[in-house]
Amino acid sequence: MNAERNAPQWLIILAFLAIYIVWGTTYLAVIYGLKGFPPFMLSGLRYVIAAVLLLGWCLLKKTPWPGWSAVRVCAISGILMLVGGSGMVAWSEQYVTSGQAAIVIAAEPFVFLLADRKRWREYFSSPFIITGLLVGFAGIILFFGGGDSGAQAAAGVSMQWIGYGVILIGTICWAGGALYAEGKLSRQVPNAMSSGIQLLAAAMASNLLSIVTGEWSHFNIQQVPAVAWGGLLYLVFFGSLIAYMAFTWLITVRPPALVSTHTYVNPVVAVLMGWAFVNETLSSMQLSGMFVILVGVLLTNFPSYKLSFRRQRV
Template sequence: MNKTSGSRFWLVLAFVAVYFVWGTTYLANLYALKAIPPFIISALRYLVAGLLLAALAAGKNQVFPSGKECRDLAVSGILMLVGGSGLVVVAEQYITSGSAAVIVATEPLWFVLLDHSRWKLYFNDKKIIVGLLIGFFGIVLFAQFEPNDTHHQTQSTDQLLGTAIVLAGAVLWVCGTLFASRRIKPGRYTLWHTTIQLLAAGLFATFIALVNGEWTGFVWQAVPLPAWGGLAFLIVFGSLIAYLAFGWLVTVQPPAIVSTHTYINPLIAVLIGWLVAGEQVSGLQVVGLAVVLTGVLLTQLSKSRAEG
């Protein structure tokens, strides 16, 4: 295998990881939630992944970031991994894994709304504004037409709560990403950067779980094998393989190309949730999903042209 084909091989594997692995982590959350409280899931996921990655980084003798960089990495890690991904786990107590993934797909829309320094550039483009409106209308449509059951009133309340929690998580993920992009110098990425983010997030999630009383009633021996399997999948595939693949891709591919995982992840999550977990998806929800992805796609394409 020559150098060019070898690079292409790793590029394909990295995209497979961010496309399909991240799309299946929503289902893994459901399995872990069967017996493990949400913030304990995040704590164990990030601490174990961070420690494994620290051993790898130490073995490679990579340069450790400065104190200021460590602080900024810790802040961005907490915002993205506890506030972002962690709240998705909390929300999946109330909504399906597919619903959570569809709502997370609005992150590119939040990038436009929260990147204040580029508002003049973005909002001079009518297509971006239309894309934002279409995307958020799709979310309302998707949440509105959750399949009914005999506990419709309770389900509607849970759907609203879960949707709000995931939206908050999406906002925090974007805030963490923007914070990191402005504080951490590009071109200096090492495994230590991701390690610090993971460990900081793990420690913060541990603290939240303690405050919430999650550790008090948690019995390790009572956790069944499927729940441990879900957690193991999140650690190995979600926080190590896919997260590292994403970190590498943004250094070798244009951001607009890497961000295409936003369109694929919800499709994978909805499909896997339906096939494996038996999550129901109504016809109007499929329409809502299409509307969300249309809005995101229109916004992303217009945003890329504006920045170019």
């Protein structure tokens, strides 16, 4: 039986709100976290705390530990998504602006569209899905055309192009890890358990990178300000627990290409947070881009809205 038909519509809506809104607010939390922690260390600490909480919860509930094959799938997908995906984007932002990065990351739904071959009939049979993805991507370009996407990064042109390439590779890693887990992982493995193992594997890889790059040798915990601790805790509970678990569950009940439209909405939320809390400006072109993005997201999900309405009428 189709898992999507068994998923409560209200729960799907809440999960989408989590990846759209909550993940968008983590951009600001990362800025605060980096005031006291270097990037790989921040990621490693974030993931390990979230993993301990999730796996501890599973232990209290006496959830059976999955077999080695499931653990291997979780570990590979977690490293691909959280280190290969998020980590590569963080590295590349040394050489490209956040707006330029967001535009490249917005290619993620198209990566899912091309890689998720088993859903090609569903994707390409609906003009709403294809049109919505294209409209949403146009909205992202319009949105950052009125912001900082045209700003010059500190690096030279060659390093900017390397940065673009690394972001694209990171996007492919994220999509590959998500589809690998969705295709290989048994639905009998609880989401809390699989997410906990993914986070634990990503924490080990991130901390290893932190050691190799010398971050720990220059770190002094006494110099970490309270705002950085606050950013870390927000990333743990809202970014790595609420939003990440919502994403890993959503791709099992909704087409991954549609779930990945969070890459259209997250940068908008991040800019709105900056406007509200750190006095960043918001132009009329950005407001227009926000409207276009909203139209695109609504179009991609229109088939599911129509199906839900029909069910309510039956």
